[in-house]
Amino acid sequence: MTENQQPSAPAADPDSASASQAAINTEIAAIAEGYDPDTAPETQPRLDYAPYRSSLLRHPTKALQHADPETIELYTPVFGQRDIGAAESDLTIQASGQPVGERIVVTGRVLDGDGRPVRHQLVEIWQANAAGRYIHLRDQHPAPIDPNFTGVGRTITDGDGRYTFTTIKPGPYPWKNHHNAWRPAHIHFSLFGTDFTQRLVTQMYFPGDPLFALDPIYQSILDPVARDRLVATYNHDVTQHEWATGYNWDIVLTGGHPTPMEEN
Amino acid sequence: MSKLPPTPGQTVGPFFGYALPYDGGADLVPTSHPSAIRLHGTVYDGAGDPIPDALIEIWQASENGVVPRVPGSRSRDGWTFTGFGRVAVGPDGHYSFTTVRPGPTEEGAAPFFAVTVFARGLLHRLLTRAYLPLGADAAAADPFLSSLPQDRRETLIARADEQGLVFDIHLQGDDETVFLSYGDE
Numbered sequence: 001m002t003e004n005q006q007p008s009a010p011a012a013d014p015d016s017a018s019a020s021q022a023a024i025n026t027e028i029a030a031i032a033e034g035y036d037p038d039t040a041p042e043t044q045p046r047l048d049y050a051p052y053r054s055s056l057l058r059h060p061t062k063a064l065q066h067a068d069p070e071t072i073e074l075y076t077p078v079f080g081q082r083d084i085g086a087a088e089s090d091l092t093i094q095a096s097g098q099p100v101g102e103r104i105v106v107t108g109r110v111l112d113g114d115g116r117p118v119r120h121q122l123v124e125i126w127q128a129n130a131a132g133r134y135i136h137l138r139d140q141h142p143a144p145i146d147p148n149f150t151g152v153g154r155t156i157t158d159g160d161g162r163y164t165f166t167t168i169k170p171g172p173y174p175w176k177n178h179h180n181a182w183r184p185a186h187i188h189f190s191l192f193g194t195d196f197t198q199r200l201v202t203q204m205y206f207p208g209d210p211l212f213a214l215d216p217i218y219q220s221i222l223d224p225v226a227r228d229r230l231v232a233t234y235n236h237d238v239t240q241h242e243w244a245t246g247y248n249w250d251i252v253l254t255g256g257h258p259t260p261m262e263e264n
Numbered sequence: 265m266s267k268l269p270p271t272p273g274q275t276v277g278p279f280f281g282y283a284l285p286y287d288g289g290a291d292l293v294p295t296s297h298p299s300a301i302r303l304h305g306t307v308y309d310g311a312g313d314p315i316p317d318a319l320i321e322i323w324q325a326s327e328n329g330v331v332p333r334v335p336g337s338r339s340r341d342g343w344t345f346t347g348f349g350r351v352a353v354g355p356d357g358h359y360s361f362t363t364v365r366p367g368p369t370e371e372g373a374a375p376f377f378a379v380t381v382f383a384r385g386l387l388h389r390l391l392t393r394a395y396l397p398l399g400a401d402a403a404a405a406d407p408f409l410s411s412l413p414q415d416r417r418e419t420l421i422a423r424a425d426e427q428g429l430v431f432d433i434h435l436q437g438d439d440e441t442v443f444l445s446y447g448d449e
Contacts, residue, residue: 045387054385057310058435063444071369077348080335113267126283136279152283197446203274231414254270
């Protein structure tokens with residue numbers, strides 16, 4: 001640490017795990033208390049959210065600078081079938097055997113702020129296995145690796161902006177933000193819109209998770225209605241007979257809104 | 265017009281390394297390309313320490329100032345310049361792309377790389393620009409750069425080294441990089 005660190009900030013060591021869940025809950029409640037949804041709804045997470053200890057030294061302290069999107073920012077990278085493999089949207093068939101856990105289908109549409117489908121764009125997901133373990137060397141918590149599950153998927157949205165993944169419901173897992181910290185079960189999503197400013201990485205959660213109130217990453221979105229947008233909906237019409245339970249999750253990308261340019 | 269509310273972002277977390285980086289993601293052109301340069305730098309936190317778990321993406325025009333619109337930005341066939349790159353920082357917080365200098369997309373425009381920053385501890389991606397080194401006159405003539413105070417402006421301008429360009433990213437602190445918002449997000 002150097003003299004740049006704010007002396008008033010809580011311990012910044014992400015591995016310190018020193019605070020109790022009760023102390024984190026108190027911090028979360030105090031910030032929520034100060035939030036007034038009527039003045040300016042906060043639909044994005046606060047970058048500076050002390051209950052999430054890793055944010056302390058990693059949030060910008062200066063206001064974002066307004067810029068008009070120029071040239072390359074007006075267009076997303078352009079994705080297509082060349083970017084993905086044929087079987088990458090089914091995370092249950094990437095190995096020789098079936099992964100352990102509850103097989104699920106997650107489907108939804110990617111839309112822009114005007115409700116237009118985001119067509120033919122890359123959607124990437126990654127997640128823990130049913131036991132809450134990532135295939136990642138730095139994830140060393142004592143839950144089993146599933147040799148038949150890597151937890152990585154990709155697809156391209158169709159002409160209606162729809163994506164579909166078949167996967168395994170991830171388990172919750174411990175992390176070192178504070179003592180006895182557990183993340184709600186979630187799937188990481190990476191999305192691109194039709195211009196660079198729409199880039200989004202987020203997490204999809206499952207309905208009714210008892211860990212929501214205890215999780216500083218989920219709670220960093222102060223507006224409860226906005227926060228709920230990260231929770232998928234169970235849908236029995238997506239559920240498949242003797243095969244998989246089904247969830248719907250739609251995603252809305254917004255960024256800058258440049259005047260439409262002449263297409264080359 | 266009824267606007268749909270946006271889906272909130274969340275942190276990329278620490279465990280993206282096996283999912284998002286991909287073979288060739290750091291190489292927009294082969295190192296043998298006659299105009300190949302290195303664009304590299306280090307991502308720092310507010311204590312001035314390098315961050316070992318950040319992911320950087322760039323999107324850029326070609327040397328001739330053409331914005332690539334080739335489907336398959338993520339794929340690498342060794343021939344097609346897609347203008348898109350993605351790379352994770354190493355344990356020392358350092359990232360490196362092999363690419364070419366973007367040309368001005370219109371007469372007099374100051375060329376830049378569009379840059380996206382993800383990291384554990386960063387709850388929503390940050391967007392910024394890495395401008396090519398340019399003289400004070402050129403910076404003053406650019407409508408966006410000239411809107412920034414001199415010391416803040418310099419955080420967006422890469423510096424030349426023997427291999428190409430260095431663009432360090434400071435998430436916080438005295439040298440905090442200027443991060444951007446566009447429109448009404």
